[in-house]
Amino acid sequence: xxxxxxxxxxxxxxxxxxxxxxxxxxxxxxxxxxxxINKTQNTSYDVAVLDIKMPGISGVQLKxxxxxxxxxxxxxxxxxxxxxxxxxxxxxxxxxxxxxxxLIAKLxxxxxxx
Numbered sequence: 001x002x003x004x005x006x007x008x009x010x011x012x013x014x015x016x017x018x019x020x021x022x023x024x025x026x027x028x029x030x031x032x033x034x035x036x037i038n039k040t041q042n043t044s045y046d047v048a049v050l051d052i053k054m055p056g057i058s059g060v061q062l063k064x065x066x067x068x069x070x071x072x073x074x075x076x077x078x079x080x081x082x083x084x085x086x087x088x089x090x091x092x093x094x095x096x097x098x099x100x101x102x103l104i105a106k107l108x109x110x111x112x113x114x
Contacts, residue, residue, distance in 0.1 A: 001047070003107065006048060007049075034057070046111050049103070078096055
């Protein structure tokens, strides 16, 4: 499984990448929507984990752009901003702080591994 993590909180996303790597999940990080778009143009990912609220392009807007680049890409949204940020009923949504075991279970479910 190959994952791209997109969040403007660099400390959070770097720690998440390390925690996934310990569990055998390969993840790339992007600190902005533009960086995520550039990486997705050059690399194929199974899942994008997107922060909903970021400067510039929001996670919901980014989903549309990444879906156009890779229609098979799956999405999990995360936010520390609480209720009302749910991007859509078909999308998976997790609140920060993330429980790594729940995230991994969702990643496995969305990619049909678990």
